[in-house]
Amino acid sequence: MFRHTPLRYAVLAILAIAALMQAFTAGYFGLEILIEILILCLLVLALDLVAGFGGMVSLCHGALMGVGAYAFVALNVLADLDPWLAALGAVAITAAAAWIIGAICARSHGIYFIMATLAFGQMAYSYVFESPLFGGDDGMGGIDRFDLSAIGLDLNDSRSFALFCLAVLAAAYLFATAILRSGLGRSLAGVMHNEKRMKALGLNTWRIKADVFGLSGIIAGVAGVLAAQHIMFISPGLMNWTVSGEALVVVILGGLGTLVGPLVGAAAFVVMKHELGEVTTYWHLVVGVILIAVVMSRANGIFGWVEARWGDRIERRLTDATRSPAQKEVSTDA
Amino acid sequence: MLETRSLTKSFGAVHVTRSVSLKLERGERRVILGPNGAGKTTLFNLLVGELTPDGGSVHLAGEDVTALSVPRRARRGLSRSYQKNTLFDGLTVEENLALAAAVPTGHATRLWSDSLRQPEIRDTVAEVAEQVNLMPHLHAKVSEISYGVRRQLEVGVALATRPLVLLMDEPTSGVGPEMSKGFHDLLNNLPRDLTLLIIEHDMDLAFAVADTITVLNYGEVVFDGLPEEARGSKLLKDIYLGSWEDA
Ligand SMILES: Nc1ncnc2c1ncn2[C@@H]1O[C@H](COP(=O)(O)OP(=O)(O)OP(=O)(O)O)[C@@H](O)[C@H]1O
Ligand SMILES: [Mg+2]
Numbered sequence: 001m002f003r004h005t006p007l008r009y010a011v012l013a014i015l016a017i018a019a020l021m022q023a024f025t026a027g028y029f030g031l032e033i034l035i036e037i038l039i040l041c042l043l044v045l046a047l048d049l050v051a052g053f054g055g056m057v058s059l060c061h062g063a064l065m066g067v068g069a070y071a072f073v074a075l076n077v078l079a080d081l082d083p084w085l086a087a088l089g090a091v092a093i094t095a096a097a098a099w100i101i102g103a104i105c106a107r108s109h110g111i112y113f114i115m116a117t118l119a120f121g122q123m124a125y126s127y128v129f130e131s132p133l134f135g136g137d138d139g140m141g142g143i144d145r146f147d148l149s150a151i152g153l154d155l156n157d158s159r160s161f162a163l164f165c166l167a168v169l170a171a172a173y174l175f176a177t178a179i180l181r182s183g184l185g186r187s188l189a190g191v192m193h194n195e196k197r198m199k200a201l202g203l204n205t206w207r208i209k210a211d212v213f214g215l216s217g218i219i220a221g222v223a224g225v226l227a228a229q230h231i232m233f234i235s236p237g238l239m240n241w242t243v244s245g246e247a248l249v250v251v252i253l254g255g256l257g258t259l260v261g262p263l264v265g266a267a268a269f270v271v272m273k274h275e276l277g278e279v280t281t282y283w284h285l286v287v288g289v290i291l292i293a294v295v296m297s298r299a300n301g302i303f304g305w306v307e308a309r310w311g312d313r314i315e316r317r318l319t320d321a322t323r324s325p326a327q328k329e330v331s332t333d334a
Numbered sequence: 335m336l337e338t339r340s341l342t343k344s345f346g347a348v349h350v351t352r353s354v355s356l357k358l359e360r361g362e363r364r365v366i367l368g369p370n371g372a373g374k375t376t377l378f379n380l381l382v383g384e385l386t387p388d389g390g391s392v393h394l395a396g397e398d399v400t401a402l403s404v405p406r407r408a409r410r411g412l413s414r415s416y417q418k419n420t421l422f423d424g425l426t427v428e429e430n431l432a433l434a435a436a437v438p439t440g441h442a443t444r445l446w447s448d449s450l451r452q453p454e455i456r457d458t459v460a461e462v463a464e465q466v467n468l469m470p471h472l473h474a475k476v477s478e479i480s481y482g483v484r485r486q487l488e489v490g491v492a493l494a495t496r497p498l499v500l501l502m503d504e505p506t507s508g509v510g511p512e513m514s515k516g517f518h519d520l521l522n523n524l525p526r527d528l529t530l531l532i533i534e535h536d537m538d539l540a541f542a543v544a545d546t547i548t549v550l551n552y553g554e555v556v557f558d559g560l561p562e563e564a565r566g567s568k569l570l571k572d573i574y575l576g577s578w579e580d581a
Contacts (some may be wrong), residue, residue, distance in 0.1 A: 001429060001450075183441040183449035190433040193422040200382060200420075201495050202408030202437045211443070 001189045002053065002180035006318050007311045008260045011303065015263055016170075023162045031158040035230055037270045038165040042223035043243075044250045044262035045169075045176055046216040050102075051248070052257030053180060054212055055192040057114050060101060062243025063121030064217055068094040068224020069234045070128055073140050078133075083144045083229075091221035097124075098217020103210035118241060125239040139235030143228050155229070165226055172219050176259060179215050188212050249287070253294055254301045261303030268302065335360045335529045336412070336499045341380055341390035343373075343553075350376045352553040353390070358499070363521075363530040365540040367564075368550035374533045375417055377550070378501050381531075382414050383407050395498065409438065411498030415488045417507060417533070421476050427487055428472040431459040434494035458494055465523050466490040467516065482509045489520070499529040506536055514539055541565065 022034045043065050050056040071093040075086035105116040128134045145155040146164070153160045179185045190198045191205045198205050228234050237243075246269075254265020269287070276283035299305035336358040343351035350373040358364055368374050379385040381392055383404040391400040399407050422430050429450065435458040436442040436449035449455055463469050466486045471479050476487070489505050506514045514536050521543050524530070534540040540547070540561075547564045549557035557567055 001425060179445065181448050183436055183444035183447055186429075186433060186436065186449050187442045189425065189429075190422055193424055194420060196384075197420045197422065197491070198433070199404045200384075200408060200414060201434045201491070202405045203442055204405050208443065211445075215445075 001186060002177065002259065004177070005307070005311055005315055007307060007314050008258070010314075011260050011264065011306075012173075015260075015267065016166075018267075019166050023159060023166060028158060031162050033270060033274055034162050035158070035165055037267050038162065038169050039223055039227050039230060040247070040250065040266040040270060041169050041263050042172055042219055042226065043247050044254070044266050045172055045259065046219035046223065047247050048251050048257065048259055048262045049176055049179065049216045049219070050213055051251060052259070052262075053185070053192065054188045054209060056102070056105070056117075056209060056213065057248070058117045058213075059114050059241060059244045059248065060117040060121035060124075061216075061220055061247055062241065062245075063124045063239045064094055064098050064101075064220035065224040065227060065243065066128070066234075066236075066239030067097050067124060068221035069228040069238055070134055070224075071221075072225045072228045073143055073234055074134070076144055077140060077142050083146050087146070087222075087225045090225050091218055094221025094224060095214050095217040098220065099210050099214030102213025102217075103206060106206035106209035106213075118244075121239065121241050121244055125236055125241065128239060129236040135235075137236055139233055139237075141233040143232045143234070145229045145232070161230070165230075168222060168226065172222060173259070173263075175215075176219065179212065180259070184208060184211060249291055252301055253291060255303035255305075255307070256300055258300065258303050258307065261301050261307075264303045265301060335362070335395060336381070336531065337393040338377075338381070339391045339393070341377070341392065342388045343376060343380055343385060344388055350553045351380060351387070354550075354553070354555055355390075356548060356555070356558075358529050358531060360498075360529055361527045363543060363545045364532070364548060365544035365546075365561075366531065366533045366548050366550060367537075367540060372550040373553035374550055375503055376553075378414055378503055378531075378533070381501060382412055408495065408497075412501070413492045413495050413497035413499070414501040415492040415503060415505060417503040419484050419488050421484060421487060421491065423476045426473055426475050427463070427468055427479065427490075428459055430476065430487060430491050431462055431468075431494045432456075434491045435459055435462070435496075438495050458496065462490050462494045465493065466520055482513045485509055485513070486520070493524075497528070499531070500524075502530070502532045504533050504535055506534065506539065518542055 019034065022030060026034060043061060047058060047061045050058050068090050071090035072086050075081045075089045076083055101117060101120045105113050108116050129137050134140060145161065148155055148164070153164065155161045155164055187198065187203060187208050191208050195205050227238065250265040250269045251262045253269060254263065255261020272287060273283060276286050294301055297305065299308060338354055338356045341351055341354040354377060366374050376385065380387050383402060387400065391398055393399065394407065394410055394412055399410065422433060432450050432455050435455045439454060441447060441449035441452055441455060463472055466489055468486055468490055471483055476484060485505060489502060492500055506517050518539055532543070544561050547557065547559065547561050548555055549564070556569060557564060
């Protein structure tokens with residue numbers, strides 16, 4: 001079950017400090033990259049929640065993010081709602097869509113679950129691609145960012161927007177941990193370890209899965225709203241299944257079911273994309289090789305590998321250091 | 335408390351359950367005997383709803399539950415343990431028990447509270463751990479405990495939902511005589527109003543704990559009565575005890 005180890009806290013602290021330093025010191029391009037990382041972090045957080053902690057490998061999370069973005073634009077641009085209201089509505093719509101997808105797909109497992117989620121994602125993609133209401137494949141613009149002038153922030157400034165995204169990510173991370181530490185989250189762990197037994201104990205396991213899928217949809221919806229505000233333009237490409245595929249790659253690269261790992265993976269992925277992208281157009285090849293290496297090493301991603309090597313050692317050293325000498329004696333006697 | 339009427343099940347041409355009618359009173363402790371492949375586990379699967387019968391019905395506390403799903407029957411107080419350990423392998427003994435204990439209280443589906451930290455769940459976990467001798471292992475993961483201890487946990491998880499009727503599928507299968515003896519004590523520690531249906535291979539244990547005995551052979555009830563009668567029964571000797579003694 002989910003637990004914060006000292007190593008996880010340490011990595012979170014390092015990531016937060018690095019993001020803050022980048023937010024305060026970087027120029028325009030640096031900030032754009034940071035924002036891209038932060039939004040991807042939201043998406044992979046949502047995905048890790050269902051895939052890493054519920055065994056529900058979803059190939060529709062990119063599309064869910066797209067639903068959030070399109071719903072936001074529909075409410076903000078088409079219905080001319082205040083961005084805050086539009087965001088609230090968009091997140092609710094995404095969560096509802098996610099819950100329904102989760103409820104329907106919860107009865108299938110493994111490859112069938114993946115295919116069912118993919119089908120839902122592609123349905124959403126082809127709808128917005130064809131729909132004249134949403135601008136078809138031309139997409140839509142005219143999107144407003146949130147108005148935070150009340151607290152002296154102008155989100156049209158990249159630095160402010162990056163800091164805002166970081167704050168949202170922090171809140172989403174806390175939300176994800178709250179889910180995992182709730183009765184619902186504990187039961188999800190039970191379902192992932194042994195669904196048959198959970199049923200025999202009296203639990204409607206599909207409901208647990210659907211609820212967590214819906215909650216994960218909240219985070220994906222938030223990612224969609226921020227993505228729409230970031231680029232200030234949306235197009236069906238946002239919903240393409242490759243977005244979901246990429247998110248899955250990032251989760252696996254970072255460490256499935258660790259929550260912290262996918263954040264590391266997101267940062268590594270985007271940085272790699274931009275750094276390698278400057279050198280070669282074949283940067284996807286390099287990512288592919290790294291992914292294969294990670295998968296073949298049988299480690300649970302980059303973070304999982306670090307955790308397996310040093311996690312226990314760090315924890316033991318810390319607990320030894322904080323223990324009183326009297327307790328130490330007891331433990332050596334035992 | 336638990337009743338079946340003419341329960342029938344076939345796998346293809348094989349009749350695994352043939353018109354089985356059983357009736358357990360509240361607090362009754364019944365042992366099911368029968369050779370390998372007699373259809374004992376299949377009967378359990380039919381009782382809890384993991385298999386759908388071809389005919390007949392299952393009644394729990396006076397109500398027909400034949401059409402109810404596995405979770406719904408469980409929430410009405412029917413719990414089972416498995417012949418082959420069916421545990422939450424990556425989790426600790428305590429977490430295994432807490433997951434089960436959280437279902438009937440409603441904490442298992444709650445977003446705003448942590449089931450593992452609820453006093454009432456912790457109390458149930460401690461109580462059940464005491465009952466099935468798991469106290470020293472609470473913080474060990476399932477992968478770290480021995481097979482025998484896992485068998486105890488298998489029963490513990492089933493008990494932690496606080497059932498009205500508990501079905502145990504060969505709780506002592508694969509454990510040594512020492513453990514079997516411990517299991518006898520465990521059964522004696524269970525509340526007397528808990529209705530028990532136990533599939534058991536160990537004859538001594540079976541006769542020691544049973545109020546009543548049912549013998550299955552080729553999916554059919556061939557004996558239903560008191561342990562004393564079972565011991566003397568010629569039929570039983572032929573189909574079951576006979577082969578047991580010859581072996
Ligand atoms: N799902 C299934 N599909 C086909 N045949 C099955 C299935 N489950 C059980 N059987 C068959 O039904 C018969 C009864 O099996 P069951 O597991 O109920 O026996 P049992 O009395 O529990 O035996 P044991 O003492 O070995 O546990 C066996 O012949 C078995 O092969
Ligand atoms: Mg069996």
